[in-house]
Amino acid sequence: MRILFLGDVMGRTGRDAVVAALPGLRRDLKIDVAIVNAENASHGFGLAPDMADAIFAAGADAITLGNHSWDRKEIIPYIARQKRLIRPLNYPPGTPGEGAVDITLANGRRILIVQVMGRLFMDPMDCPFRATETILARARLGVTHAAILVDFHGEATSEKMAFAHAFDGAVSAVLGTHTHCPTADHQVLPGGTAYMSDVGMCGDYDSVIGMGKAPAIARFTRKMPGERLHPADGDATICGAVIETGPDGRAQRIEPLRTGGRLSQQIPSA
Amino acid sequence: MRILFLGDVMGRTGRDAVVAALPGLRRDLKIDVAIVNAENASHGFGLAPDMADAIFAAGADAITLGNHSWDRKEIIPYIARQKRLIRPLNYPPGTPGEGAVDITLANGRRILIVQVMGRLFMDPMDCPFRATETILARARLGVTHAAILVDFHGEATSEKMAFAHAFDGAVSAVLGTHTHCPTADHQVLPGGTAYMSDVGMCGDYDSVIGMGKAPAIARFTRKMPGERLHPADGDATICGAVIETGPDGRAQRIEPLRTGGRLSQQIPSA
Amino acid sequence: MRILFLGDVMGRTGRDAVVAALPGLRRDLKIDVAIVNAENASHGFGLAPDMADAIFAAGADAITLGNHSWDRKEIIPYIARQKRLIRPLNYPPGTPGEGAVDITLANGRRILIVQVMGRLFMDPMDCPFRATETILARARLGVTHAAILVDFHGEATSEKMAFAHAFDGAVSAVLGTHTHCPTADHQVLPGGTAYMSDVGMCGDYDSVIGMGKAPAIARFTRKMPGERLHPADGDATICGAVIETGPDGRAQRIEPLRTGGRLSQQIPSA
Amino acid sequence: MRILFLGDVMGRTGRDAVVAALPGLRRDLKIDVAIVNAENASHGFGLAPDMADAIFAAGADAITLGNHSWDRKEIIPYIARQKRLIRPLNYPPGTPGEGAVDITLANGRRILIVQVMGRLFMDPMDCPFRATETILARARLGVTHAAILVDFHGEATSEKMAFAHAFDGAVSAVLGTHTHCPTADHQVLPGGTAYMSDVGMCGDYDSVIGMGKAPAIARFTRKMPGERLHPADGDATICGAVIETGPDGRAQRIEPLRTGGRLSQQIPSA
Ligand SMILES: [Fe+2]
Ligand SMILES: [Fe+2]
Ligand SMILES: [Fe+2]
Ligand SMILES: [Fe+2]
Ligand SMILES: [Fe+2]
Ligand SMILES: [Fe+2]
Ligand SMILES: [Fe+2]
Numbered sequence A, B, C, D: 001m002r003i004l005f006l007g008d009v010m011g012r013t014g015r016d017a018v019v020a021a022l023p024g025l026r027r028d029l030k031i032d033v034a035i036v037n038a039e040n041a042s043h044g045f046g047l048a049p050d051m052a053d054a055i056f057a058a059g060a061d062a063i064t065l066g067n068h069s070w071d072r073k074e075i076i077p078y079i080a081r082q083k084r085l086i087r088p089l090n091y092p093p094g095t096p097g098e099g100a101v102d103i104t105l106a107n108g109r110r111i112l113i114v115q116v117m118g119r120l121f122m123d124p125m126d127c128p129f130r131a132t133e134t135i136l137a138r139a140r141l142g143v144t145h146a147a148i149l150v151d152f153h154g155e156a157t158s159e160k161m162a163f164a165h166a167f168d169g170a171v172s173a174v175l176g177t178h179t180h181c182p183t184a185d186h187q188v189l190p191g192g193t194a195y196m197s198d199v200g201m202c203g204d205y206d207s208v209i210g211m212g213k214a215p216a217i218a219r220f221t222r223k224m225p226g227e228r229l230h231p232a233d234g235d236a237t238i239c240g241a242v243i244e245t246g247p248d249g250r251a252q253r254i255e256p257l258r259t260g261g262r263l264s265q266q267i268p269s270a
């Protein structure tokens, strides 16, 4: 199975690029299932229902969120009915939506998609390791599910790598999001889990993690409230990864994807 | 001019790989000046004088440090006499060593090498932006110096990108270190500064940022003092970047380097 | 019922003062049950078994710990057999010891003592609110237990106050520890829970939270590893609080205790 | 000289209480100079010019701010002309206002009032120790100034105590603000500097650091944006301290003040 995962969609330029490119990427890269992190789609802060609809319509099988899940409040009733919109699993009980969702493909194969949030340099959520263990108690890779994919939304590379090794062999892939910066450490770990510390954002890379430069710089140099942050609006680079899994659900390959915009271009083999 | 920069050297496997490879890399990649971040060379924590000597002997023109600068106390008298060992500039006044050092090449060209440390999710140092401005008040790219290179040792991608844009055009390159994870966002910014959020570590990538897996995982799942962390000792991937600058000191190109070990291999063009 | 609670015992001076004073305090203040936080008893870092024995022998019915619980490793086998030594409840499952302990007084009355740790500016533990709710599902104040006392070990006053109000009326008292600084905001909240943001440490207040001054100052002004921290060894002020509960288990009164050393003296009425 | 210092004025109830009480406190407590921290006067966030005017009119000689200095933007032109409104000294250069201000009393005596902000668990400002040293290079206690008072606006008790000891004897008093919780560790340090980790807020103590309870609790138990925080509006306790200095500018006494509202009442001797 071939899985496409795209990182944090940032503002209008990111949304437009992803919606325009997704059908072609699915076709050209022979994608079976496509997942998009869209926590920053709405002006950098959250996701509005119509934007989610547009990303689903363009070919996403699932959308993941992150620490910006609830920045647009309209997403709360939407997530109650749209089960393929996934928020971090390790929010407290009672949080709207779900953090682990089964997707059934046209050919009947089941895929489990999980998002967890890191805690190092972030808000103190429930333990992402234990939350994932609970889910995996009922999901066996290659047995109950053809693939299991985890979006680890976090800041610290140490926590991301520790998590991936902790579940190496139990899931098809651990793909990082949140730093808005694609890494080049993609690899299949010894146990068969594909890993990449961050798949990067879908947005304009002539920016500060997708935001316009001057106000973002001022946040570090001045200690006063400044101009509001707005997403940069230059051409987006679509950043993500393609994972190919085998019959046992383990990853055989992970290749980064970077297309459009300023970054070096990288197209996975089909 | 062609500049080679290698990221955080991690433990014995990283040291051995860098010392063995550096002469060949200099020759094959036609390097004019080579800089190595070695804050983790000594069992992951700090740098011992003999290790610094070995890295210099292998062909480094300068070595940079980071938040682990002083983990090995023997480095304090050493840095007092070895001016090509550079610690973050924005330590408080009175800190041993220097954070901005001039190197003169055999052909007489002068290069300024600066290291600053980030503050987001890190220790509250002096402002890295203001510290750099002070240095640049006496250093004009293409006039006083043929190249100016900054090692930005930091955690947060936002702070690294903000810093790079703030000095875009005033320095040849801003190269990130500290996360131990190579990024794929290398680019020459609009003003002519080469940028890469992190050049990655020189160490074993079957690890948690270079450390052995089990004790590093336990730090996230248990909240008790555990087994000591030790560097993983599998084959190292040497990670870094090559920057090519023009007569005005600005960057014309930046290419990542990843050689050896588990990561995808990437050799800059010569 | 009259409950005495003493805050973080700091080093030898704190230990000696508490062991010497506890019998007299119990008698003079007509104390029914005495609890001592001793996470810093051993040179400021953790608690050794013989020190715990000495504090119990002097009249403590229970001892609580904190983020320094495991600094002295010998406490791990000790806590397995000494049930009246209590560590924070919201450590991960599998952590040695217990975080909520029933004490039965000579007159047969049962008291529940709970310790939780805050998460703001601290390590990401499990949620202290939910952990406490779970315990209180089986403990009804004035019904199953004559008194329920919570040691909230935390940094932020906001989290401490939020916790106290969340459980106002369900527990006899929420008493803060960890900042090593006694507060003057003791009050009985509207629902009948006694509250004090921090009861203060038992240690020398000519110090930096109980540690010798010069090395502690240097930690803020220099960014290099410095001299080791050692507890200050001047006369200790014993800091704590006395809570008086009524037949329904709610608090009728809370009075601070400060005796010895440099701080203003405050002896609760008997 | 007798100095009155009142802590963080919180919302309407705090403002009303302080404005009503200040004339009487000045008179009854024989106050020579009165300083009020008002960073939370405007609905908990910042200070509006008319509120500052009212506090000055009621008898404040100076007003200090904190991390909420700029929450109300109208204060920026106001602070440019009102020199007795003081913001933290260790903001970056170019920040509006001043962090160290000379006040001359009717009898001709000069007083220096300084505010600095802590960095532990707070924003990375410039070093508060070095900023204060720079100011004290031109201010000698008992020589150039009859009194020197520092408002240390910070979270961590360790940083506050370290700061106070670092300047013990060089200033008349170091008084903490920001935690909104009065401490009972007031003392004159060995060198003659009066110290109190936090003087507490002027606001309703049936609250979470002055804010209404339910939304403040929800911030810790739910990880979703919730109801806005609003200051609690019950009767305020006015919290502060009175420092008495001698001819050499050093403190002879420090006494806490707590009057009104729910906290235990404490009136300094006159
Ligand atoms: Fe995020
Ligand atoms: Fe994001
Ligand atoms: Fe580092
Ligand atoms: Fe490092
Ligand atoms: Fe503690
Ligand atoms: Fe403690
Ligand atoms: Fe504040």
Ligand SMILES: [Fe+2]
Binding pocket: D008, D039, D040, D066, D178, D179, D180
């Ligand atoms: Fe405040």
